[in-house]
Amino acid sequence: MTFRRSTLAMAILGLLENGPMHPYGLQRLIKQWGKDQVVNVGQRTSLYRMIVRLEEAGLITAGATERDERYPERTVYHLTDEGREVCRTWLAEILTTPRNEFPEFPAGLSFVMLLPPEAAGELLGQRRESLTKRIAELQDELDTKVDGKPIPRFALLETEYQLAATVAEAEWIDGVLADLASGTLSWIPGPV
Template identity: 45%
Template sequence: MTQRSGLALAVLSLLTEAPLHPYRMQQLIRERGKDDVVNVGQRSQLYKTIDRLARDGLITEHVTERESARPERTVYTVTAAGREVAEEWVRDMLAAPRPDFPEFLAALAHLAGLRPDDAANALGSRLDVLRRRLGAARASYDAVAGVLPRVVVVELEYSITMLEAESSWVAALVSDLRDGRLTWNRAELERLAEAQLHRTV
């Protein structure tokens, strides 16, 4: 069974609309703003995904095109099995959250490895990035709201909600760090950690 991924789902979904060659798939993902959802920055990863889907019978070669002096392009189409798998993946991905172990949570779990002022500065930089992304996401949404059907931009609604929540939380954490409401002594924490390591059960 093909390994499930956002990129594999994007390929299957595009091919349910029409037969396409890989370059056009990459273009459409970007044109529709879905490159915020799936990573198509490296075309090699797209080709690997296409190869896996074809190997597993979820897509198949439709035709080979050649335009003037350009190299040949293979156009793919989705199979009946591919349509079924795409529906199954969407259903499962909506219904069951999967742990993705984000780096940010790992960094928060080791926040005490920094001095409070250092942590505040790093989080302040993150907050600047989050606010820029939130502004861009809101602008993108405003540009299409009322023009496109809501069903094709619900992921943008979700992204805006998540960015708003994270920005608010990080801003409060930075404030707590800078005002001294959250602080720690690294030497004391290291002594506690050493004592825990040597604790006998």
């Protein structure tokens, strides 16, 4: 069975590399390790649906069911050898091959001419303010310590990347705002 790659599927397979786990534990680790900043977990049902699909594809397998009087029964899942191989293949593909991921912001920019330049500048200014806050949040994440010790850099590479991308976007918006203010960038709003 061919399984379509997704970041959520890769996160589940990657976390199961550390050993068998139940879905709640996976969800908790995704959040605890900050992987929810780069993996769209969505609602808990999304995680459970993905687990079912991964099991049907033979990439993970159900093991024992844990019973604890404080919680409902929890099925523990294990990574299969095929799941480990698929995860490593996906990881190699993601790290080596740039891909157009169709983020919303560039899509919005592609229709900015529908707004008056002043309105576009105001909206981009608001985005710039949000980016300033996000940059501070990401910097705080990089400076986080656990038990008084810094988190190893390898565990924060996605945060470093997000910070670099956010700083680059903020600088780009600064340039666009400067061009809008000076009049070197302008247009007459209307249909494309």
